[in-house]
Amino acid sequence: MTVSKKYPEHKNVELSQVSTEILDFWKKNSIFEKSISSREGQPSFTFFEGPPSANGTPGIHHVMARTVKDIFCRYKTLKGFQVKRKGGWDTHGLPVELQVEKELGITKDDIGKKISVEEYNQKCREAVMKYKSQWDDLTEKMGYWVDLEHPYITFENDYIETCWYLLKQLYEKGLLYKGYTIQPYSPAAGTGLSSHELNQPGCYRDVKDTTVVAQFKAVDFNSPQEGKVYFLAWTTTPWTLPSNAALAVGEKIEYALVKTLNPYTHQPVQVILAKALLGKYFQEKGKDGDFDSYRAGDKVIPWTVVAEYKGAELVGKKYEQLLPYVQPEAPAFRVIPGDFVSTEDGTGIVHIAPTFGADDARVAKAAGIPAILVDGEPLVDKRGRFLPQVQDEVFGLGGEFVKEEYLSDAEKAEALELQKEKLAGIIAKLDKYMSVDERIALKLKLGNQAFKVEKYEHSYPHCWRTDKPVLYYPLDSWFIRTTALKGRMSELNKTINWKPESTGTGRFGHWLENLVDWNLSRSRYWGTPLPIWRTEDASEERCIGSVSELKEEIKKSLALLDSFDLPAERKAQAREYMSEALKKGIHDLHRPYVDYIILVSPDGKPMFRESDLIDVWFDSGAMPYAQWHYMGDSKALPFNGGNTPAFPADFISEGVDQTRGWFFTLHALSTLLFDSVAFKNVVSTGLVLDKNGVKMSKRLGNVINPFETIGQYGPDATRWYMIGNAPPWDNLKFNLDGVTEVLRRFFGTLQNTYSFFALYANLDGFTYAEKDVPLEKRTESDRWILSRLHSLIQLTDKAYADYDATVAVRAIESFVCDDLSNWYVRLNRKRFWKGEYSSDKMAAYQTLYTCLETVAKLASPVAPFYTERLFQDLNGVSKKDRSASIHLADMPVADTRCIDTDLEQRMAYAQQLTSLIHSLRKGNSLRVRQPLSKMLVPVLNENFRKQIAAVQDLILSEVNIKVLEFVDDSSGILVKKVKPNFKKLGKEYGAKLKEVGAIIQAFTQADILTLEREGRFQTKLSDGTPVSLSPEDVEISFEDIPGWLVASAGSLTVALDITLTEELKQEGVARDFVNRIQNLRKDMGLEVQDKIELQVVRHSESVSQALIQHQAYICAEVQALSLELVNDSRTADLIEMEDFQLAVDVQVIKTAPAPGKKSVTKKESSLATKKSKAKTPSKSKYKTASSSQKKTVKKATKSASKAGSVTKKKTEAKKKTAVKKASVAKKQAAKPIKKAGKKTQVEKGKKKIASPVKKKSTKKVVAKKSTTKKVAAKKVRTKKATTVKKKSNTKTVSKKAVARTTVKKSTKKKTAKKVN
């Protein structure tokens, strides 16, 4: 940035523009690179970037996630760490494939047919980076610092090679195995279906199935009543009942044991089912009915509840196998807990067939229940037929299709003949094929094993290719045995600092406790291939861990290739590819190439690659190692070129939806491979919803475009809003109004404060060249704001260190708005613009400078752009910090010597007292301009008195009161009251507190005095318990003081003397007068240095007195060379005072800086130039780019249309002449006007703006508008505008624009009335 001795004074600040400029600055000066290189040799802070996928466009939630990442990396940099952050791209996986399929208009089946795998994967490779430029653009624009030049990309060979390396490590540890999992499977098509395929429209169809509520006979069930006990379980797939191995109950669900009769066999039974579902199976009429009188066939079956159990009590109960065709290999047939059990339908007890349900398999495994298998195979084969072992003498089953739909009509007819024969003894005339389900149901009915059989319509998935029902079926897959280290993962998880904690202990912790093995297999094309080669009989296999290892194996295999018993074509393909690979290297580890490779087993048999790809989540979980192409080497951990291992990460952050995604895969792999956590601190961010709390979706059209938002409001405001509004782990209701508010409130205030500083610092030539004014020589308020500042440093540093940026942001915001701007600057304004360049003034500049610069640094992690600008603006002049950028600087360090809690306390008193007095004044219609003589502050102790005394000047000037007096007991006018200190007394007296409280409340003044003087008050409770109270046991405050206006807040009380002496009144008049003249000057468009002469037409004696008395004061304030009382004036303006009017003639004196004037004048004149510069029409404060543009445009057109061809180069002199003329041209005779009567405040307020002067000024407005834009703009923001707006009742969005348009009219109207 340019070297200058002046602080830049920005006419208008648009954050979006600032950000582009700063971006440019960073680029030109390689600031990001320097932020890393300049920390060489420092301790490193390791950050892992979770790779996004660039096949979709980035959304506003990505801004959120990346802001969080960025903040802490920047913060740690400021704290002196070296923070390398490598960007990355997630490139594999189903979404990419689906997108390509859609674009090409093909399906998975077409791959390898209509399009070669080679071509297909090429398409995927192209598609996956489709939006990379958009992502890079967003990254840059939002100010997310990450290395985009050298990102890791998961499809690159090196990356895949590391994945292979890791897989081999797992393989060698015995943690990689082939097993089965229950998946949707289409027997008709002979293929498994992905969940995506099942979600195709039309897959789920309503079908009517035979369902059975089966009776499972309990073993050794201790019922309070005699008789057999059965568990009732419902199934819509009776064909799975021979595979039943367990029953699942919900542990929290309540169950009932019911005595009743089986509806089919009428045998007495006791059945167990969920209490909530009793009504579904039993009629109310039969409740506690008479069992003896029941006869077979009676409609109402008697029943009675014998006992009740919680699900947990039933767990472990045993029962007899329902259909004992095949025996389990280990003990089974127990009741087990099932987290998925509900009481929505069925019986609240779920039949578990571990081979045919995913839940079933899971809970069975967890409970140690074996599956029912024959030689390791499920009871139904891959074509959908029962194994021969499932053979029933009467009902058949063995070798039959379990679903009717799998049979052709001819097959059904054939089967019917057989059934007629076999079922002759049961069904006389069978005329229709009976499905497997129906026959099983029938068998159970007859055997007293079914409680209810019915047709039931429900939705069931069908294969989209064959239209036949899908079965859930065990299919082969490769797994990582995560369960082996489940305990260790939980243990390590406890050492991770989770933000928020609940995500770690709750969501993630519970998930780890219920972990199942990680299914790695995916039958797709675009992804990391599983590097395992197997012989066809699966007897031998080899896991490949690197490219070089693969090459070695290829060499061996090439030698033996000819001997393999394989088609010549296949061998030729293998030979060609493998020889090529040896010669030129392996160019691509993806399919189809890896599949060309045939390896040889130690026994000399050919081995083929297992066709699976691995889960993309493995890719991202491998990122800590693969991003550096870690291959074990000689190092135990991956390094990133530095001296310390780049593992584990100190910090990561992603959306909470990654809990079971990236967070898990990172954690699992690091635990399995390195027995370590992968990250020490993690912030899981919440969702970004629209402003109504609805998820953003393209369909609803409530999506926020991040580019537009950043472009319009700037990245800083967007980031600040996102972090400050709510903690990032809560969901964020993203409301653009909130961003506007941040813009205005925080950035606007900060910029205003800087502008204020720059304006005067430039005039005084303050460059911070002088030595620091020692703390003890600074004013009370200087030391106060510095104390607050250092408290702020402490707080923000702690918050950042704790990964809680929200706390930091809120504290900074409150400091800037409340402490710095609204209190410090407001109180100290005059120190900046009055007087010589003294040590006191220097102290003020230094203090304000320090605050601004420190705040910039503290806020820089969150708002990197604007704070850079602020830093450059300040530091460009002072050169106090040698860093070239704020992001290369050091985090401010709190100096505890600056922190003075007493001082902070008394300033708080000052603020409270001020507020109380304002409130009193307001309540009594005493404007602040009216000085008052005295205020009283009751004091309890010497310390309090000292505290207040230290800030009393400040209070007095703030509230315009002459004297502050303390009152204590000796004054005799104080009446005290006491309140029990419940917190303290509660601990001591507990239940007796009420009585003690009553005693205290009944204290007399004498009692209070006793307590205060003797430090103790003794009494007894009604039950004789002695009570000894100390002053700390009560809180003392004051009653109202008779004859005074009193207000209090907490223990603070203040009394106000509102008697107005003639003297005070006159001073009030003088101040009012100054105020009116200042307004007039402004209306006339005078600059600060313009001098005037005043002639006031005599009013009452007291007014004349007031003006004469305070003549010096008035003249100084309003830049008047003279103030003269005259008897009459033909050219005077009428001004509205509080309750009367004055006629005043204002003569403007030409402003050539008079020779011999003292330097102050000179300065003031240059100040005025500054000011006038600042008042150019586009003096927009913080506004959105568009709104400010709009406004500027609007103004321009407006003034252009009115101004015609008049250029804005009209001279100041001309302008003033215009004023003068208007003033002279005024024909109003000046006459003191008697007040018409008592006016209300409101009237007064309105009146004030309606003086004839305004009429003139209105004319002037027109005149000026035709001359310059500048004046027009100035005009527009006079008090009138606001007041008229209010009056016109244009509510809410009427905005100033509307008000402005009404200004002229209503003023005129008002004026006219007045004049008449």
Add this chain to the structure above:
RNA sequence: GGGCUUGUAGCUCAGGUGGUUAGAGCGCUACACUGAUAAUGUAGAGGUCCGUGGUUCGAGUCCACGCAGGCCCA
């Protein structure tokens, strides 16, 4: 159905370890200030702290059971 999470003013949010008058910003109403000025300040109105029970002298805060929203599973 389960796990986690949220519920405080019209809106967005604060409210260590329980303490008797529940706060802020925005918005609204009114007023003030007028050399930071399209800025700012002050005041006012606005609360069943989601509900019901419980523990306690005392519950927005602790416990239980619900209700409603969200996320992730099933």
